[in-house]
Amino acid sequence: MEKSAYIDELTLITIPFSEVDEDLSTFTLLKKKTGEVVQIKNWEKKHEMWRYELNLTQPLEFGIEYIIKGNEHHSFQVKMGKVVRTLDFDEHYFYNGSDLGATYTKSSTMFKVWAPTATAVELVLHQDQVERTYIMNHCPRGVWSYTLNGELDGTPYLYQLFIDGDWRNAVDPYAKAVTINGEMGVVVNLFKTNPCQWRMAKRPELKQFTDAIIYELHVRDFSIDYHSGITAKGKYKGLTETGTKGPWGTVTGLDYLVDLGVTHVQLLPVQDYGSVDETKPFEKYNWGYDTVHFQAVEGSYSTQPEQPLKRITELKEVVETFHKQGLRVILDVVFNHVYIHASSHLENTVPGYYFRYNMDGTLADGTGVGNDVASERKMARKLIVDSIIYLAGEFNVDGFRFDLMGNLDVETMNEIRLKLDEIDPTLLVIGEGWDLATPLASEKKAIIANNHQLQGISHFNDLFRDKLKGNIFDITSQGFCNGNSEEKDYCKLLVSGSIKDFYPIGGVFQDPYQSVNYVECHDNHTLWDKLLYANPTESETEKALMHRLATTMTLLSQGIPFIHAGQEFFRTKNGVENSYCSLDDVNKLDWKRKALHMDNVDYLKSVIQIRKKFEVFRFLTSDLVRKNIHILDTPTDIVAYMMKGIEGTFVIAHNGGKVDKEIVLPSKGSWKVYVESDQASTNPLKIIEGSKAVIKKISTSVLLLTKK
Numbered sequence: 001m002e003k004s005a006y007i008d009e010l011t012l013i014t015i016p017f018s019e020v021d022e023d024l025s026t027f028t029l030l031k032k033k034t035g036e037v038v039q040i041k042n043w044e045k046k047h048e049m050w051r052y053e054l055n056l057t058q059p060l061e062f063g064i065e066y067i068i069k070g071n072e073h074h075s076f077q078v079k080m081g082k083v084v085r086t087l088d089f090d091e092h093y094f095y096n097g098s099d100l101g102a103t104y105t106k107s108s109t110m111f112k113v114w115a116p117t118a119t120a121v122e123l124v125l126h127q128d129q130v131e132r133t134y135i136m137n138h139c140p141r142g143v144w145s146y147t148l149n150g151e152l153d154g155t156p157y158l159y160q161l162f163i164d165g166d167w168r169n170a171v172d173p174y175a176k177a178v179t180i181n182g183e184m185g186v187v188v189n190l191f192k193t194n195p196c197q198w199r200m201a202k203r204p205e206l207k208q209f210t211d212a213i214i215y216e217l218h219v220r221d222f223s224i225d226y227h228s229g230i231t232a233k234g235k236y237k238g239l240t241e242t243g244t245k246g247p248w249g250t251v252t253g254l255d256y257l258v259d260l261g262v263t264h265v266q267l268l269p270v271q272d273y274g275s276v277d278e279t280k281p282f283e284k285y286n287w288g289y290d291t292v293h294f295q296a297v298e299g300s301y302s303t304q305p306e307q308p309l310k311r312i313t314e315l316k317e318v319v320e321t322f323h324k325q326g327l328r329v330i331l332d333v334v335f336n337h338v339y340i341h342a343s344s345h346l347e348n349t350v351p352g353y354y355f356r357y358n359m360d361g362t363l364a365d366g367t368g369v370g371n372d373v374a375s376e377r378k379m380a381r382k383l384i385v386d387s388i389i390y391l392a393g394e395f396n397v398d399g400f401r402f403d404l405m406g407n408l409d410v411e412t413m414n415e416i417r418l419k420l421d422e423i424d425p426t427l428l429v430i431g432e433g434w435d436l437a438t439p440l441a442s443e444k445k446a447i448i449a450n451n452h453q454l455q456g457i458s459h460f461n462d463l464f465r466d467k468l469k470g471n472i473f474d475i476t477s478q479g480f481c482n483g484n485s486e487e488k489d490y491c492k493l494l495v496s497g498s499i500k501d502f503y504p505i506g507g508v509f510q511d512p513y514q515s516v517n518y519v520e521c522h523d524n525h526t527l528w529d530k531l532l533y534a535n536p537t538e539s540e541t542e543k544a545l546m547h548r549l550a551t552t553m554t555l556l557s558q559g560i561p562f563i564h565a566g567q568e569f570f571r572t573k574n575g576v577e578n579s580y581c582s583l584d585d586v587n588k589l590d591w592k593r594k595a596l597h598m599d600n601v602d603y604l605k606s607v608i609q610i611r612k613k614f615e616v617f618r619f620l621t622s623d624l625v626r627k628n629i630h631i632l633d634t635p636t637d638i639v640a641y642m643m644k645g646i647e648g649t650f651v652i653a654h655n656g657g658k659v660d661k662e663i664v665l666p667s668k669g670s671w672k673v674y675v676e677s678d679q680a681s682t683n684p685l686k687i688i689e690g691s692k693a694v695i696k697k698i699s700t701s702v703l704l705l706t707k708k
């Protein structure tokens with residue numbers, strides 16, 4: 001059996017005792033091809049480390065093979081050890097060029113791949129069912145390059161890399177287009193993927209982050225229901241259909257989204273993922289958090305997954321159509337892990353580099369799905385940042401939602417924010433700032449607790465979610481909206497943007513825009529299903545009130561409101577807690593249910609309009625909150641506060657209790673009522689005189705003082 005030595009640092013090679021069971025007294029390091037000797041400064045037998053350590057005078061030059069000859073006819077193949085995870089390696093091999101991937105022109109295409117630990121790299125083109133192989137040139141900083149003349153648009157390609165004595169295949173980590181199921185990269189003339197009238201519609205206006213109202217949607221869920229009235233079911237195209245009708249002639253599809261009044265539609269992952277076979281797209285279902293290619297688009301939502309360019313065009317058509325209709329688009333992006341580590345193109349290109357490891361040498365798994373991408377390494381960070389800038393630029397989208405953002409590092413997220421600002425500072429960056437058990441220093445994690453280091457980046461506010469409806473990990477626990485008045489104090493904080501130093505308990509953020517307020521998303525039980533478990537004895541009517549109160553509080557609180565598609569008509573997944581690979585029947589947007597609950601939809605539509613109409617609901621900074629919001633003294637079960645803005649003095653009151661209760665208003669006068677009980681409107685519902693108001697059970701009231 002061949003024995004191995006490992007490069008652990010640029011000037012350190014180790015040989016584990018396990019590779020040799022007798023004492024060695026000489027070592028000679030040689031370049032394998034030329035036989036040239038490389039100088040060893042000294043070596044030691046480190047008993048406590050169970051290894052020999054060979055220190056070199058110069059950093060080892062990468063891109064060529066080495067062997068070590070020991071005495072007693074021992075010979076060791078020199079392989080890549082921990083060196084790829086050292087700072088020195090990053091310093092020596094960081095490549096800052098903007099030309100990684102396949103750079104297409106009509107007359108030639110230049111291929112460049114970063115692979116410092118490979119000792120040979122080949123480009124394999126697949127043209128007309130013929131495979132052609134080209135030996136790539138070794139360039140500085142571990143880049144391999146080859147330029148081919150001719151028109152290569154649409155040509156599939158792969159890389160073959162020789163690393164540690166084995167050939168590995170990899171799809172280009174910078175592939176912009178891929179063949180069906182992402183098996184190969186494809187050279188693409190991106191200009192040809194532009195739909196007609198591309199970029200004709202301007203990005204809809206957004207003055208400030210807190211003007212956003214986000215609606216989270218899965219491409220397939222949106223149209224797959226028999227009753228959707230949409231033709232291209234489960235496809236990107238299904239998002240663009242207008243004039244569609246559902247049960248009893250009710251509006252569905254894109255028209256419905258426009259009518260609802262949300263500002264942003266956030267699509268669950270559309271980066272190419274691995275769990276759905278694109279040759280049989282309806283055989284399996286998945287949310288798509290199992291990314292394979294960072295820059296290529298998922299094929300199962302395309303009407304022609306076998307046509308590499310089609311899916312790009314079809315996603316662009318979604319963005320263009322949405323912009324035309326006044327909607328912005330956010331992409332949910334997954335960089336925290338890859339689908340399958342061992343076969344991932346990142347691992348095959350530079351083994352051991354792109355992922356985090358525990359002290360014992362095992363793969364880190366803070367994400368809980370088998371691997372953690374090491375965003376803090378320079379070329380991993382560059383790949384993530386480059387991918388975002390590519391997606392933002394090429395697809396003209398309006399923001400990103402970072403899955404498990406807490407697994408990424410602060411520097412990466414800030415670089416993303418900075419680069420997006422150059423495109424358009426109104427692009428949204430939101431993410432899950434959860435603190436995961438990944439081996440990265442606490443202060444470097446892009447987590448909620450570090451929001452002071454993350455300007456212009458917003459976080460899903462789990463405190464908001466759990467205090468309003470009960471903890472998601474305890475199925476029976478209740479929140480303010482469904483029977484737990486003890487959470488009242490927290491609610492005072494939550495309605496005010498969860499900012500620091502405003503209310504005595506629990507402040508989190510520097511500014512309200514950093515808080516993405518939500519009570520339901522694709523994860524965990526839908527709010528309706530949570531109520532089934534947490535409030536099993538309540539009637540349907542009472543549960544509907546609780547549900548409505550929670551959504552209303554989400555829409556009216558300071559911060560960025562976020563609702564899950566169908567939340568406005570009591571979306572249910574029939575009690576399924578994690579539906580990531582459940583049937584369409586569980587995940588689909590049920591348009592019949594929407595038709596049945598139009599009263600709730602209409603109410604929330606008005607609440608959305610009220611948020612948009614009055615700027616007091618959308619304070620951008622904590623200074624504005626501190627200056628203009630005043631919490632009122634109220635009976636148990638009721639949270640009420642006064643807000644002052646250019647439109648006047650408002651009182652917002654949320655009653656989580658089961659009886660109507662009176663509150664004292666901050667002053668005597670005529671109060672216009674915009675929201676009360678099950679009614680909401682941008683025109684006053686009525687006017688009440690005096691200094692008292694009755695807040696109906698399990699509901700919200702919004703009042704505006706007209707004159708004293």
Ligand code: CA
Pocket residue numbers: 181182272273274275276278298299300
């Ligand atoms: Ca796929």
